[in-house]
Amino acid sequence: xxxxxxxxxxxxxxxxxxxxxxxxxGVFGGERSVSLVTxxxxxxxxxxxxxxxxxxxxxxxxxxxxxxxxFARLLKFVTIVGSAVAIVMAGGFARRMGFERFEFxxxxxxxxxxxxxxxxxxxxIALYLGLELxxxxxxxxxxINRDSLRSTEAGLKYFVLGALSSGMLLYGASLIYGFSGHTxxxxxxxxxxxxxxxxxxGLTFGLVFLIAGLAFKVSxxxxxxxxxxxxxxxxxxVTAFFAAAPKVAAMALFVRAIIEPFSAVTPDWQQVLVFISxxxxxxxxxxxxGQRNIKRLMAYSSIGHMGFALVGLAAGTEAGVQGVVVYLIxxxxxxxxxxxxxxxxxxxxxxxxxxxxxSGLARTNPVLAFVLAMxxxxxxxxxxxxxxxxxxxVFLAAIEVGLYGLAVIGVxxxxxxxxxxxxxxxxxxxDKPSEAMSRVPAxxxxxxxxxxxxxVLFVIIAGPINSAADLAARSFF
Amino acid sequence: xILSSLFFYLFSAVAIGAAVMxxxxxxxxxxxxFLILAFFNAAGLFVLLGAEFLAMIxxxxxxxxxxxxxxxxxxxxxxxxxxxxxxxxxxxxxxxMIGVILLVELLAVLAGWVFxxxxxxxLPEPTPAIETTSNTAAIGAVLYTxxxxxxxxxxxxxxxxxxxxxxLTLRHKANVKRQxxxxxxxxxxxxxxxxxxxxxxxxx
Numbered sequence: 001x002x003x004x005x006x007x008x009x010x011x012x013x014x015x016x017x018x019x020x021x022x023x024x025x026g027v028f029g030g031e032r033s034v035s036l037v038t039x040x041x042x043x044x045x046x047x048x049x050x051x052x053x054x055x056x057x058x059x060x061x062x063x064x065x066x067x068x069x070x071f072a073r074l075l076k077f078v079t080i081v082g083s084a085v086a087i088v089m090a091g092g093f094a095r096r097m098g099f100e101r102f103e104f105x106x107x108x109x110x111x112x113x114x115x116x117x118x119x120x121x122x123x124x125i126a127l128y129l130g131l132e133l134x135x136x137x138x139x140x141x142x143x144i145n146r147d148s149l150r151s152t153e154a155g156l157k158y159f160v161l162g163a164l165s166s167g168m169l170l171y172g173a174s175l176i177y178g179f180s181g182h183t184x185x186x187x188x189x190x191x192x193x194x195x196x197x198x199x200x201x202g203l204t205f206g207l208v209f210l211i212a213g214l215a216f217k218v219s220x221x222x223x224x225x226x227x228x229x230x231x232x233x234x235x236x237x238v239t240a241f242f243a244a245a246p247k248v249a250a251m252a253l254f255v256r257a258i259i260e261p262f263s264a265v266t267p268d269w270q271q272v273l274v275f276i277s278x279x280x281x282x283x284x285x286x287x288x289x290g291q292r293n294i295k296r297l298m299a300y301s302s303i304g305h306m307g308f309a310l311v312g313l314a315a316g317t318e319a320g321v322q323g324v325v326v327y328l329i330x331x332x333x334x335x336x337x338x339x340x341x342x343x344x345x346x347x348x349x350x351x352x353x354x355x356x357x358x359s360g361l362a363r364t365n366p367v368l369a370f371v372l373a374m375x376x377x378x379x380x381x382x383x384x385x386x387x388x389x390x391x392x393x394v395f396l397a398a399i400e401v402g403l404y405g406l407a408v409i410g411v412x413x414x415x416x417x418x419x420x421x422x423x424x425x426x427x428x429x430x431d432k433p434s435e436a437m438s439r440v441p442a443x444x445x446x447x448x449x450x451x452x453x454x455x456v457l458f459v460i461i462a463g464p465i466n467s468a469a470d471l472a473a474r475s476f477f
Numbered sequence: 478x479i480l481s482s483l484f485f486y487l488f489s490a491v492a493i494g495a496a497v498m499x500x501x502x503x504x505x506x507x508x509x510x511f512l513i514l515a516f517f518n519a520a521g522l523f524v525l526l527g528a529e530f531l532a533m534i535x536x537x538x539x540x541x542x543x544x545x546x547x548x549x550x551x552x553x554x555x556x557x558x559x560x561x562x563x564x565x566x567x568x569x570x571x572x573x574m575i576g577v578i579l580l581v582e583l584l585a586v587l588a589g590w591v592f593x594x595x596x597x598x599x600l601p602e603p604t605p606a607i608e609t610t611s612n613t614a615a616i617g618a619v620l621y622t623x624x625x626x627x628x629x630x631x632x633x634x635x636x637x638x639x640x641x642x643x644x645l646t647l648r649h650k651a652n653v654k655r656q657x658x659x660x661x662x663x664x665x666x667x668x669x670x671x672x673x674x675x676x677x678x679x680x681x
Contacts, residue, residue, distance in 0.1 A: 009626075016633060020636075062626035063623050063626075065627070101644065103640055103643075107640065107641075110633065110637055110640075113633070117630060125624075126627065129630040130630070133630060133633055133634050136634060136637045136641065139641070140640070146645050155645075
């Protein structure tokens, strides 16, 4: 029995204590403290991000339940950045829509804490608790605009379906524990190796349920049905948050929970993942075509993108995991930019959510239209933008292990998907201009600019990101 | 030995009787009270089995929290239970069938119940023998040491649940009359009492 090694979890402890302090600030400060709590939350996340970057120690803590390795550190940094940007983007929106509450940034901080625990989970119990901490915060955040019928409906739907998926995940975890005698990932891997080729059927069964539960959290088909409704119903900054950091964290958890304990039974989960990934890519591509609401469209887009990321995981190799990490970083940067554009689409008081309302944006607001076009080209995977490289790495990894069918279907789905991204570009550039949008707020302008620069200049910064992802992937192999 | 058998039959008989009364009593408040009685007897059975921690948890959680919550709900909801009960006998066959199936399943499971002997060896944290350590002490010995991380995260989850409940339901209404102790204490006869001269036979 090793020691607790509490220092490894210092960023998490900082966030937890900080969130409680902020809660006190909010409760005693009342309504006036909203902007103070919001800025302090961003500051708290920034401190945690710095701690993650500069703490160079790797290792296991809390009797192997908590692991810190290059993979965990990189993805924790990415999720913290995603959450902080989401808080910044939400500021003005909540004020205008009249649901500004100090609990909102605090819940995002606690959700981020849950995500960091998910990324560091090295044990089935830690996996579940991290996931639940994150999910519960997300359910509340989805319904934060409680006077809006759509928002409460989104929260309730998310909650009920999330509870169902937690049930499946727990059932799978209990079977895995029952048939291997361990909850720690290392223990399960050891038990599987000891069993040799003779894996108990119950364990395979449990693995499938575990994958189903995790697939729900990354919204992969056939567990995607909540995504469009929740994305459409939740307030737009909340949707922006949902589409970025939680997806990255859930995918990171997926990678660790599959690769680390179950590498001895690769064929057992590979076929499931190939199936899920194909369905997600195809549904994401085809279902998005008919959408008129841009938030629903982004929901289907995110389903498709999770399918592409799962291609890398299905490969199950070091190159595959590296591809997933690069894909997630690009996905988050692009999505945050795209949602910043959506948040900037405003006329008078109302938000513009219908795609056709974007017509002629190139003439009324050429800069915003250009950046949004670049982000959409990147989501479609057109070279030399960032999205292309993400897809390139995961497909390369799939081809290396001989999953040709998966790669071919993926490329075809990506071509179909390009249609609806390009349609928005066409509406913005070639349709008759409608009324001009309101001025873009400064904080959204910064997010749009940084994200656009990341997407366009990815070729230049690809080197360091690739080597970081490579280092991260090597934690498992 | 005979004493524990006697207590076993006492607790079981009262538990079964109370369970029947939960379904059978006309007044829903009585049903909940019988439910509490059933819980207490189940806790007694746990004590006989040497699972004193479970027994206490059952009393604290189910009687202390869940049953009281039931009681509140039953008393606050204005449901006409006699009306609900009208079709009671119509549901008896299907309800009885489900009960019988459940009973057969339970018997089938319990009849074939054998602890797999090899499972104890694979446990990462072997359970200490009940002769040397009581199970409360055994749980306490690992809860705050080996499982401190899980314990703390569970606490955080409960904190989120509390924040969520407050965020989604608490409303600060403008016209709610609240007690202000400072105002009450600050009242003097001069501000609180008005003396009027009332003419006889007139009223105010």
